Amino acid sequence: MSDLLKSYRFREEREADWERLDLIVKRAERRGVKALSNEEMLALPRLYRQAVSSLSVARAISLDQNVISYLETLCTKAYFFVYGTRTTLGERIAAFFRKDWPDAVRAAWGPTLLSAACLFGAGAIAFILCMIDMDWFWSLHAPGLTGERTPDATTEYLRSTLYSDANDAEGFLTAFAAQLFSHNSGIALFAFALGFMFGAPTALLLAYNGVVLGSFYALFWSRGLGYELTGWLLIHGVTELFAIVLAGAAGFMIGGAAAFPGEKSRMASARDTGQSAALVAVGAVVMLFFAALLEGFGRQLINSDVIRYGIAGATAAIWGLYFYMPRQRDRAPA
Amino acid sequence: MSETTLSAQEALDAARRRRARLAVEQQSQKYARDLMTPEGAALRLRIATASERAGAFLIDLTIMILALILGVISIIWVVGQLGFEGLALGSTLLSLFVFALRNFYFVSFELGRRAATPGKRVLGLRVAARDGGRLTANAVFARNFLREVEVFLPLQFLVFGLGDDAVNGWIALFGFAWSGLFLFFPIFNRDKLRAGDLIAGTWVIHAPKITLDKDVAVAAQRRKTASTLGGYTFSPAQLDVYGIHELHVLENVLRKSSTDVREAVADRIRKKIGWNASPGEDDRIFLEAYYAALRRHLEQKLILGKRKVDKFDRS
Numbered sequence: 001m002s003d004l005l006k007s008y009r010f011r012e013e014r015e016a017d018w019e020r021l022d023l024i025v026k027r028a029e030r031r032g033v034k035a036l037s038n039e040e041m042l043a044l045p046r047l048y049r050q051a052v053s054s055l056s057v058a059r060a061i062s063l064d065q066n067v068i069s070y071l072e073t074l075c076t077k078a079y080f081f082v083y084g085t086r087t088t089l090g091e092r093i094a095a096f097f098r099k100d101w102p103d104a105v106r107a108a109w110g111p112t113l114l115s116a117a118c119l120f121g122a123g124a125i126a127f128i129l130c131m132i133d134m135d136w137f138w139s140l141h142a143p144g145l146t147g148e149r150t151p152d153a154t155t156e157y158l159r160s161t162l163y164s165d166a167n168d169a170e171g172f173l174t175a176f177a178a179q180l181f182s183h184n185s186g187i188a189l190f191a192f193a194l195g196f197m198f199g200a201p202t203a204l205l206l207a208y209n210g211v212v213l214g215s216f217y218a219l220f221w222s223r224g225l226g227y228e229l230t231g232w233l234l235i236h237g238v239t240e241l242f243a244i245v246l247a248g249a250a251g252f253m254i255g256g257a258a259a260f261p262g263e264k265s266r267m268a269s270a271r272d273t274g275q276s277a278a279l280v281a282v283g284a285v286v287m288l289f290f291a292a293l294l295e296g297f298g299r300q301l302i303n304s305d306v307i308r309y310g311i312a313g314a315t316a317a318i319w320g321l322y323f324y325m326p327r328q329r330d331r332a333p334a
Numbered sequence: 335m336s337e338t339t340l341s342a343q344e345a346l347d348a349a350r351r352r353r354a355r356l357a358v359e360q361q362s363q364k365y366a367r368d369l370m371t372p373e374g375a376a377l378r379l380r381i382a383t384a385s386e387r388a389g390a391f392l393i394d395l396t397i398m399i400l401a402l403i404l405g406v407i408s409i410i411w412v413v414g415q416l417g418f419e420g421l422a423l424g425s426t427l428l429s430l431f432v433f434a435l436r437n438f439y440f441v442s443f444e445l446g447r448r449a450a451t452p453g454k455r456v457l458g459l460r461v462a463a464r465d466g467g468r469l470t471a472n473a474v475f476a477r478n479f480l481r482e483v484e485v486f487l488p489l490q491f492l493v494f495g496l497g498d499d500a501v502n503g504w505i506a507l508f509g510f511a512w513s514g515l516f517l518f519f520p521i522f523n524r525d526k527l528r529a530g531d532l533i534a535g536t537w538v539i540h541a542p543k544i545t546l547d548k549d550v551a552v553a554a555q556r557r558k559t560a561s562t563l564g565g566y567t568f569s570p571a572q573l574d575v576y577g578i579h580e581l582h583v584l585e586n587v588l589r590k591s592s593t594d595v596r597e598a599v600a601d602r603i604r605k606k607i608g609w610n611a612s613p614g615e616d617d618r619i620f621l622e623a624y625y626a627a628l629r630r631h632l633e634q635k636l637i638l639g640k641r642k643v644d645k646f647d648r649s
Contacts, residue, residue: 004552005551005552005626005629005630005633006633006637007629007633008549008551008552011549015546022546028447029447029448030447032447049373052371052373052375052377053373055375055377056375060636060637061633061636061637062633063581063582063629063632063633063636064549064551064585064629065582065585065586066544066546066547066549066589067546067549069544070544070545070546072377072378072544073541073542073543073544075371075375075377076369076377076379076539076541077541079369079371079377080449080460080462080469083371083372083466083467083468092471181429181430181433182429182430182432182433186433186482189437189479189482190482190483190487192479192482193479193480193481193482193483193484193487194483196480196483196516196529196533197483197516267532270532270533271464271532271533271534271535272535274476274532274533274534274535275470275472275473275476275533275534275535276472277476277533278472278473278475278476278479278533278534279475281475281479282475282479285437
């Protein structure tokens with residue numbers, strides 16, 4: 001048997017280990033790390049290192065294509081497994097709520113202010129314009145957007161839209177909430193994604209929503225319904241507007257990183273910021289989910305202005321403390 | 335000796351074929367990236383081409399549309415059971431389902447252990463972090479949320495822009511062209527990155543399934559010791575005719591080809607090296623024997639630091 005090729009003898013001696021590694025990694029990919037026995041877990045790093053060194057040697061001595069490409073894929077697969085992430089989905093979600101999300105939001109205070117300025121600034125301008133001349137309302141709104149709630153409607157009608165009868169078909173509330181949620185979340189993710197174009201479309205989207213809000217507000221304000229509308233709006237609006245501001249902030253983060261990379265390369269800058277911006281955007285979707293619940297159920301079922309203001313204040317306090325309360329860190333951030 | 339029998343035309347053809355082959359090899363080198371592992375070994379990754387990525391996306395899109403149809407049918411069924419009362423529930427379920435499908439189909443699969451959607455898995459692709467580190471959940475979220483702009487925005491311009499008046503048509507066209515820049519982003523960069531990949535620090539690489547097959551050279555040796563055909567000894571001159579490229583082609587022929595192809599290849603090699611076939615010689619055994627001898631010859635040279643790339647390599 002001394003007649004055998006050197007490269008074959010090399011392969012023959014290690015083949016069993018390669019196949020064992022292949023089996024372990026395949027099993028782990030299919031059924032998770034928990035499917036591995038202790039023995040296999042112990043063997044894994046050794047087998048992996050051996051495969052990697054086999055690959056280096058095989059490249060130098062073997063001309064068997066199949067062996068080299070097999071080792072190449074085996075090592076890549078094992079590399080991603082050995083150095084890959086092994087947290088479970090539950091742990092990830094827990095870390096998201098406990099640390100990652102509030103941290104990302106707190107760090108993004110600058111873009112958050114900018115985003116709020118776009119939304120509320122445009123809202124204020126629209127409000128002032130409409131207060132001066134209500135005809136502006138027609139220019140600022142696409143027809144049909146606010147239904148019957150236009151300057152042509154009576155004050156009584158406008159008031160009635162702010163409160164609902166207990167006899168309303170409750171089934172439709174849930175449908176309404178779900179639709180609001182998917183609509184608003186769509187806008188939030190869109191605001192984030194548009195940030196990639198240096199943030200300009202994000203600013204437009206925010207300003208547009210601000211204009212709709214501001215002119216709407218002016219309509220009710222001019223009829224002396226400002227106090228009631230504020231309650232109607234803020235019971236969920238604290239959460240919803242905050243979420244939209246944060247989604248816009250996420251958009252500005254990536255836009256800013258791409259436009260003003262500073263000392264880093266543009267690519268590196270976009271990459272470093274993109275991930276925490278995505279966190280903020282996911283968080284905004286979570287907030288919109290709560291906002292839709294408040295809007296769909298809370299607002300329709302609670303018709304007292306005082307309680308509406310109370311809930312608005314409570315949600316503002318909760319989100320404010322959750323995001324911005326300084327907290328002690330037992331470990332240095334990883 | 336065989337060189338002299340080649341006509342000038344044949345030599346020209348051979349040279350042209352070689353240039354074409356080298357060009358193809360160079361092209362495929364453009365997709366190779368070396369990843370240094372902490373052990374100090376370089377893993378060669380292959381980046382997915384733009385067309386492979388588009389293919390994977392189309393498969394995923396098809397799956398999503400099928401899922402949507404199934405979802406709608408089952409929701410209609412539920413609503414049908416409940417009567418009018420179920421209508422609100424049905425529309426709730428539908429809007430949540432569409433939202434989840436649109437935003438979390440890609441995310442949930444790429445967060446999985448294989449880091450690939452079904453479409454990517456079919457084409458043997460996976461998502462990986464560009465720096466070779468961990469693929470984090472944030473990266474997966476970031477790369478997929480940008481799909482809103484890359485895919486759904488151009489679609490919106492395309493769908494809602496048609497059939498309206500001329501001005502809206504123009505706006506839609508410009509909108510589509512502008513958002514199309516992001517759709518076709520992968521074509522315009524070296525790493526075939528989507529805008530989402532750029533933001534997330536990820537890329538899509540090949541992760542094919544390759545099995546370890548029997549060594550062709552050993553099959554030959556086993557058969558040689560078993561049979562009476564011991565006469566396969568090749569002279570160094572006969573082994574110097576070919577290089578590594580031809581060896582690899584021969585390996586593929588032995589692994590995959592039909593008898594016809596083997597016969598043609600065997601005849602060609604016999605002619606080229608001046609081998610006198612004994613009567614009744616089996617093509618397969620001849621090819622295996624020649625493969626084994628050639629590989630031994632070339633591997634010996636390799637160990638001494640000489641890499642004979644192909645038959646034209648005379649260094």
